Amino acid sequence: MWIEAPEIAKTVQPGQFIILMTKEKGERIPLTVADYDRKEGLVHIVFQVVGKTTDELSCFQEGDCLYSFTGPLGRKSEIDFYGTVVVVGGGTGIACIHPIARSLKEAGNKVIAIIGARSKELIIMEKELKVVSDELIITTDDGSYGRKGFVTHALKEKLDQDPSIKKIWTIGPPIMMKVTTELTKLYPVDTIVSLNTIMVDGTGMCGSCRVSIGEETKFVCTDGPEFDGQLVNWDEFMHRIYRYREEEKESWQDFKNKNECRCKEN
Amino acid sequence: MAEMIEMKERTKRETVQMKEQPPSERIHNFKEVPLGYTKEEAIYEAQRCLQCKNPTCMRGCPAEINIPAFIRYIVEEDFAKAYLTILETDALPAVTGRVCPQEEQCQKECVLNKRGKPIAIGRLERFVADWARENGIHGIKDKRSRKTMKVAIVGSGPAGLTCAADLAKTGYQVTLFEALHKPGGVLVYGIPEFRLPKSIVEYEVDEIEQLGVKLICNQVIGATKSIEDLKDEFDAIFLSNGAGAPRFMDIPGENMNDVYSANEFLTRSNLMKAYLFPEHDTPIKIRQRAATIGAGNVAMDSARTALRLGAEKSYIIYRRSRAEVPARAEEVHHAEEEGIIFHFLTLPVRILGDKEGRVTGMECIKMELGEPDQSGRRSPIPIENSNFVLEVDMVIDAIGTMANPIVARSAEGVEVNQWGYFKIDQRTKMTTCEGIFAGGDIVRGSATVISAVGDGKIAARSIDDYLSSGKSLKKLII
Ligand SMILES: Cc1cc2nc3c(=O)[nH]c(=O)nc-3n(C[C@H](O)[C@H](O)[C@H](O)COP(=O)(O)OP(=O)(O)OC[C@H]3O[C@@H](n4cnc5c(N)ncnc54)[C@H](O)[C@@H]3O)c2cc1C
Numbered sequence: 001m002w003i004e005a006p007e008i009a010k011t012v013q014p015g016q017f018i019i020l021m022t023k024e025k026g027e028r029i030p031l032t033v034a035d036y037d038r039k040e041g042l043v044h045i046v047f048q049v050v051g052k053t054t055d056e057l058s059c060f061q062e063g064d065c066l067y068s069f070t071g072p073l074g075r076k077s078e079i080d081f082y083g084t085v086v087v088v089g090g091g092t093g094i095a096c097i098h099p100i101a102r103s104l105k106e107a108g109n110k111v112i113a114i115i116g117a118r119s120k121e122l123i124i125m126e127k128e129l130k131v132v133s134d135e136l137i138i139t140t141d142d143g144s145y146g147r148k149g150f151v152t153h154a155l156k157e158k159l160d161q162d163p164s165i166k167k168i169w170t171i172g173p174p175i176m177m178k179v180t181t182e183l184t185k186l187y188p189v190d191t192i193v194s195l196n197t198i199m200v201d202g203t204g205m206c207g208s209c210r211v212s213i214g215e216e217t218k219f220v221c222t223d224g225p226e227f228d229g230q231l232v233n234w235d236e237f238m239h240r241i242y243r244y245r246e247e248e249k250e251s252w253q254d255f256k257n258k259n260e261c262r263c264k265e266n
Numbered sequence: 267m268a269e270m271i272e273m274k275e276r277t278k279r280e281t282v283q284m285k286e287q288p289p290s291e292r293i294h295n296f297k298e299v300p301l302g303y304t305k306e307e308a309i310y311e312a313q314r315c316l317q318c319k320n321p322t323c324m325r326g327c328p329a330e331i332n333i334p335a336f337i338r339y340i341v342e343e344d345f346a347k348a349y350l351t352i353l354e355t356d357a358l359p360a361v362t363g364r365v366c367p368q369e370e371q372c373q374k375e376c377v378l379n380k381r382g383k384p385i386a387i388g389r390l391e392r393f394v395a396d397w398a399r400e401n402g403i404h405g406i407k408d409k410r411s412r413k414t415m416k417v418a419i420v421g422s423g424p425a426g427l428t429c430a431a432d433l434a435k436t437g438y439q440v441t442l443f444e445a446l447h448k449p450g451g452v453l454v455y456g457i458p459e460f461r462l463p464k465s466i467v468e469y470e471v472d473e474i475e476q477l478g479v480k481l482i483c484n485q486v487i488g489a490t491k492s493i494e495d496l497k498d499e500f501d502a503i504f505l506s507n508g509a510g511a512p513r514f515m516d517i518p519g520e521n522m523n524d525v526y527s528a529n530e531f532l533t534r535s536n537l538m539k540a541y542l543f544p545e546h547d548t549p550i551k552i553r554q555r556a557a558t559i560g561a562g563n564v565a566m567d568s569a570r571t572a573l574r575l576g577a578e579k580s581y582i583i584y585r586r587s588r589a590e591v592p593a594r595a596e597e598v599h600h601a602e603e604e605g606i607i608f609h610f611l612t613l614p615v616r617i618l619g620d621k622e623g624r625v626t627g628m629e630c631i632k633m634e635l636g637e638p639d640q641s642g643r644r645s646p647i648p649i650e651n652s653n654f655v656l657e658v659d660m661v662i663d664a665i666g667t668m669a670n671p672i673v674a675r676s677a678e679g680v681e682v683n684q685w686g687y688f689k690i691d692q693r694t695k696m697t698t699c700e701g702i703f704a705g706g707d708i709v710r711g712s713a714t715v716i717s718a719v720g721d722g723k724i725a726a727r728s729i730d731d732y733l734s735s736g737k738s739l740k741k742l743i744i
């Protein structure tokens with residue numbers, strides 16, 4: 001989905017995110033900026049429908065206005081020349097790694113992209129990633145496209161083959177990022193993850209997004225969202241992102257019952 | 267029209283108390299606790315004012331309100347004039363009338379305080395502002411020609427709103443930038459509905475916009491735009507971004523699921539209206555036993571909010587004794603009436619939890635008071651082997667806030683002190699960068715609404731002086 005937001009489009013950098021609200025009574029939800037067009041003043045977001053707000057968002061049509069759209073928030077990815085790098089994307093995380101891969105490529109790195117999803121229809125941005133990477137590997141859990149298996153299998157092979165790999169970005173479902181860091185712990189590489197904690201303001205005001213990174217507490221919205229994956233306290237992180245699970249379910253059900261969605265009206 | 271009454275009668279009369287919602291009722295709703303004066307009550311109270319020739323009360327009011335004048339209009343039943351008198355200097359009267367710590371400000375300086383019966387200035391102010399709102403009385407729109415010079419204000423809390431109103435009245439083109447989706451700062455995200463209804467804040471902000479102030483929400487200065495960008499576009503800047511970063515205790519277990527900062531807890535409840543979930547989308551967790559740590563206004567607000575959201579027990583945990591409690595007496599009184607349980611001389615040392623990351627208890631240690639420290643307060647010292655476990659299942663940290671560095675990071679040449687607060691010239695509120703001014707919590711640390719209002723007023727005057735003398739940020743660049 002492309003959003004007209006000229007001021008954000010002008011300054012946003014790979015790795016940063018925005019916070020939006022669909023309506024006044026809505027929730028503030030963070031979404032990574034998947035791409036931007038500085039000239040046209042547009043910002044691209046890619047999301048998966050997992051609850052009420054994303055469901056509602058999926059009903060927005062051309063010409064509709066969001067109630068609130070704020071950013072760019074968070075720190076940008078540390079793009080530099082590292083040599084060979086791997087970017088790993090799972091699900092909507094595929095969209096998030098695209099601008100990172102592009103910048104890494106522009107900085108002169110050899111970029112290997114590994115993207116994965118449950119099945120073929122969920123593989124997105126294949127063409128775009130092909131352009132900005134030197135090698136693109138696709139995996140699907142069910143084998144309906146590319147290789148059968150998880151991104152971690154493909155990553156392990158690459159790490160075994162190519163000792164020149166210095167740095168890895170892995171963005172996707174929490175469990176995928178956790179498993180990836182468990183794998184890469186065994187190799188001499190840095191692993192960067194992008195944490196999708198629950199946020200409210202996104203500016204360092206509430207602490208809802210806090211996580212333990214090593215011995216320290218960090219705020220994902222201002223200190224992150226990217227962190228050294230080896231330092232993340234994954235158990236705590238996974239507990240925290242599910243802390244409103246019951247309420248989220250209730251809210252989505254309530255939304256479906258009321259049939260508030262505008263695209264269902266037409 | 268009511269009469270001015272005899273002097274003797276004035277000093278004899280008792281202060282008119284304000285009616286309140288009974289505790290047993292109000293803990294089940296978010297409606298305002300004090301109900302406001304009726305017309306008759308306001309007049310009866312206003313009649314007590316001695317109309318001093320040298321009104322000492324005004325010394326205590328940073329909003330510079332002409333107190334005897336507006337009180338006189340109340341006696342004369344000309345509430346509209348009373349309102350306009352207040353509005354001349356205070357753009358947020360319904361707000362200040364409610365949350366200003368009057369007993370430390372105007373009422374402390376009122377001559378009648380000697381007899382322990384100061385005029386209830388705040389309550390009268392509230393009455394006038396509410397009456398005007400309900401009766402559609404608006405301030406005078408300035409007809410003077412607009413000046414061409416532009417001022418940017420960062421943050422729409424009481425400091426920013428006041429500065430914006432004063433500058434707009436002087437004729438400047440003012441743009442107010444706010445990071446959140448709603449203006450008001452702590453007034454909308456922090457102070458609960460039952461102390462300050464949000465519709466009232468909205469109304470007063472609207473009135474300020476009517477003065478010609480351009481309000482832009484959803485703009486994080488330091489992210490969407492930097493201070494350097496603002497310098498290209500504006501002739502002067504006022505920084506009033508508050509001290510909004512939460513502080514935690516740094517004890518084990520603090521990142522567990524049901525541990526909130528007061529900022530998060532109150533923002534979810536107030537700004538995001540989680541108390542109306544699922545009609546409003548943002549959720550909040552409420553467990554049976556909530557412990558709030560700290561004893562300032564923020565702690566009282568958190569503990570009382572928890573109760574209203576359905577907690578069966580709501581505790582306040584404070585490491586010093588009752589005598590040192592920093593919250594306003596009125597707030598502590600309200601909290602006690604509502605059944606908040608206080609644990610004084612108690613310091614949490616560890617939050618306990620289960621495998622799912624849920625809080626199951628809090629280990630605390632008992633304290634005793636030792637020698638007075640530099641602040642003059644006796645410092646709390648842990649009593650060895652006095653540890654005990656308090657059975658709670660949620661914790662709210664209300665131990666204070668600190669500076670958020672986002673704005674400062676993007677402001678070259680604007681110096682901050684060791685805590686990240688802007689350094690200013692006390693007299694003019696100018697920072698170390700010419701043309702950039704600052705005030706409110708981002709200079710003082712967590713302070714009060716009225717001190718933020720006062721800073722906004724002084725800054726507006728200094729900005730006018732600065733621009734009137736022909737200076738401008740734009741000229742500095744060229
Ligand atoms: C920095 C960051 C970047 C993100 N980028 C993307 C992206 O590019 N694409 C994408 O599909 N998703 C992204 N997410 C996750 C996205 O924010 C959630 O999917 C969204 O909030 C779900 O809202 P909902 O109402 O539809 O679902 P809900 O029913 O509210 O929640 C479903 C799940 O989403 C998560 N979630 C809920 N509320 C929030 C919140 N306020 N903040 C963060 N997470 C929440 C929880 O883990 C929850 O279990 C990102 C999250 C963060 C923090």
Ligand SMILES: Cc1cc2nc3c(=O)[nH]c(=O)nc-3n(C[C@H](O)[C@H](O)[C@H](O)COP(=O)(O)OP(=O)(O)OC[C@H]3O[C@@H](n4cnc5c(N)ncnc54)[C@H](O)[C@@H]3O)c2cc1C
Pocket residue numbers: 365366367420421422423424425426443444445446449450451452453456457458485486487488506507508509510532563564567670672673705706707708712713714715716718
């Ligand atoms: C729960 C609570 C209860 C309180 N109760 C009382 C009370 O009863 N009486 C009393 O006198 N005081 C009380 N206070 C203190 C009082 O509210 C503050 O001292 C006062 O609000 C400070 O005003 P301010 O304008 O400096 O900042 P704030 O009110 O904090 O406003 C700052 C604004 O700037 C915005 N902002 C921050 N960063 C940026 C950025 N980068 N770009 C754009 N905008 C930004 C924020 O979103 C916010 O809206 C209370 C505080 C709290 C938290």
Ligand code: SF4
Pocket residue numbers: 326327328329330331333356362363366367368371372373387388391716
């Ligand atoms: S603004 Fe505060 S200090 Fe001034 S008169 Fe009103 S209550 Fe008193």
Ligand code: SF4
Pocket residue numbers: 314315316317318321322323324333334375376377378385387
């Ligand atoms: S000092 Fe007290 S009595 Fe005198 S004018 Fe002020 S409010 Fe009235």
Ligand code: FES
Pocket residue numbers: 198199200201202203204205206207208209210219220221222
């Ligand atoms: S989301 Fe509030 S501090 Fe990060």
